[in-house]
Amino acid sequence: MLLMDGVGWSRMVERTEAYFDDHKVVEDLGRRALRGGIVSLVMQYGNGALQLVGAIILARLLTPEDFGLVAIFIVVTSFAPMLIDFGLGEATAQRSRITPGQISSLFWFSTAGGVIVAVVSAAFGPLIASIFHDPRLGPITLCASVTFAFLGVSSQHMALLRRTMQFGAIARIQVSSTFVGVVVAVAMASYGYGYWALVLRPIASALCVVIGSWFLCSWKPGLPVFDSEVKSMMRFGLHVVGFSVAYNIAKAVDRIGLGLFYRPDVVGYYQNATVLYEYSILLVIGQAQAVGTPSLSKLRSDPVALRQKYEAALSVLAFFLMPIAAILSVTAQDITVLLLGEKWHVAGSLLSIVAARGIFQVVEGSQAWLHLSLGRPDRWQNWGVVTLGVQLMAVVAGLSFGPTGVAAATVLVALLIAIPSVVYAGGSIGIDAALVIRAVGPQLVGAIGILAAGWGLQIAILSDFQSLIRIPLSVAFCTFLYLLIVAGVFGLTGPIKLVGSVARDLMRTR
Template structure:
């Protein structure tokens, strides 16, 4: 075995520079992820002007219905490989063949269900869309363990570049297809091309190759761990998808399209950063699983820093959502901007709720994570049903309120085994939450009164600048929260010196 491959299978050990490595990896990941988001937004701008809202709605119906499938394929084994203290190449081979087999099985099930999907929604166009989407599930099973080994060695920059390459290729093909007049097929081709490119890039970046599998007790233990992880992720993904499933059943495809594009803008600006930090946070904290005191300390510092930078982005996005959407996607998408102004508020509490996985996985308690996923699904269903009679806006408010109510309890439950309580969470995110809420409230007032007659671009710049300054005045000026700025500055200086 070469040294490059052997590095993937080294035992987890606590190191003196773990915090710095994790922060550096997190910053690099987020920077690349936002580069990815810029590509996604460029694609959204171009495709929104070339395609109709109905095109987006048709594809959204299928992708939301099948959004659980990649989670079944992963089966939690990506997290199991990254979290495990010791692992062998033969064991990873066993997990690889499990993921690949599940990918093929899920693709067959989705393809066989395509006539049923078309019948339920009364639109025959959904059947061929579902058949093409099924291809991505086969491809997904071929990359999970390669990406897990890269995450295990904290090569987050390389992971980000792989994802960026896939997004770029899919975007280019989608735009070309839309210009050629293929309509919604441009949106169908996009994930297929991206998946093909990710497979090629992941196998090129990670030189490990699967061999004969081993299914010993350790592998069985990892599969059990993965079962709990996939239990959470399926429940959580369904909780995120239930809004569009319900809207698709009761409202026209164009209404689903508005909601879907609003959600796309939120996910590319807020959720993508949180998702990237999940990989960094869980991988780094897993190396501290034998030292609960250090784990609590590092978790608090990481959560505080993430909240410091993400919460104001959510507040600014909420205030400027309509102007951002119209400027990016065109006047016909103004309804999506109104929805985004509501959905973006979720980012303030999403920072807290999204970090629960760091604790569950680093402590090896995926079973508790699964339990919480089921609870969050129940809360989300109630929230969506409460808002559904009021249309897409009512559903958006239901989602935001439901997420906000369970944010703090999610961390108290996840951190219970190592004594994380309300005081730690308040210390970590209290000032940032107050600053973000104050910035959003003042920004809305400014938008509706003093700036209502201004051009969209000028209003966007003035509102965004006002919200950012108010946030810093509250968090830094009043609460004296300067540590995240100091740490970020130190990491950036270190990164520049190394460059």
């Protein structure tokens, strides 16, 4: 028994030490990153599917007003999680060398930040209720603020899992937490608790993330060490959180504006359209950042290799994600009504516009890989401020045209800032507009082509078909046309071969 205990202890120590190994360049880094990314994305799509199932059930049990009320709290406090983590999770993931004492310091800082943000958020509940002229927002804010305290406790454990590229473990945590949150929300909605089901869902999920991250990450916090490296990581985190706050406010400003000038049900329609978009498109972009940052960080000392790996990764991501965004735009109305019910047809019309944003956000989202892997979060922060300014002007211009005008404005912003965001991020290592166009040009032409052709098909031929027939016909037509353009005309088949090769590797490994 003692021997087994000793062996178990030794293995636990080895696992813990792996979190603090120095970043090193390995020969198969690209394949390892892609393999981890594929596994993670598959599980993330499973997670997205689970969330979608929850959204479908809740949309049929609750009203657009219920969703609108909770959406107002979510968008107003959307920057709060960034203040909790303070960018220290990204600092941990990309740092070349870290020690247990330094991570302990960051852990206690994040934990304290979570508690402080939760208390401050709860205190602002009456003010939020007053601004949006709805007293129900006060109790909602008070209860939902508990989530922030949980986020601080799990931040560094999740960062260590990212640092060691354990993307499968991260995905398991996220899927499990989503499942628990959905079960809690559906049960409460079924018993008539209304919008409180949406309030308690993220609380239950955040608690599960704490439990899962502490279970799968063997590191445990100890006494903090405040040395020069910790101070450097906190400065790094300060710039990351600067971008994150600005960017998340920019993402939320559309719903904040709608909440100030329109009824809660209008916000509810827009929120569910945005949620469907996030489950299908932003989910992948966010996961690509989680995979790309620690992978490219290992190449910081070799700018040429970093540039090449970035171009290849962007090409693969655009190959698969741009057409998904276009197809979602074409089929948005049918999919939304089919999943959520006829009462959500307005959300379907909005999703058809919002989904087109994903074609360009594939490029814009990749800027994070460069800023963080190059150790320049200060420039990332600067770009976040630019994004916020442009988004704010666009939303103000679109508000007079209602939610449709706001949705169209966000698509225009995504188009305008896509290439400039990457050129600004990677200019120091020779990444320019020509490289971006070379990486995504055929995919962009193909996606825009099937967007136009798909809508033409819907209007001219499929308008009288039932949705269950119209959806698969549209998907098949758009997929065939995309492959014809990208693979047939431009001869771009590399991403298919690469993903197929990695998939075969995974099957052999298993």
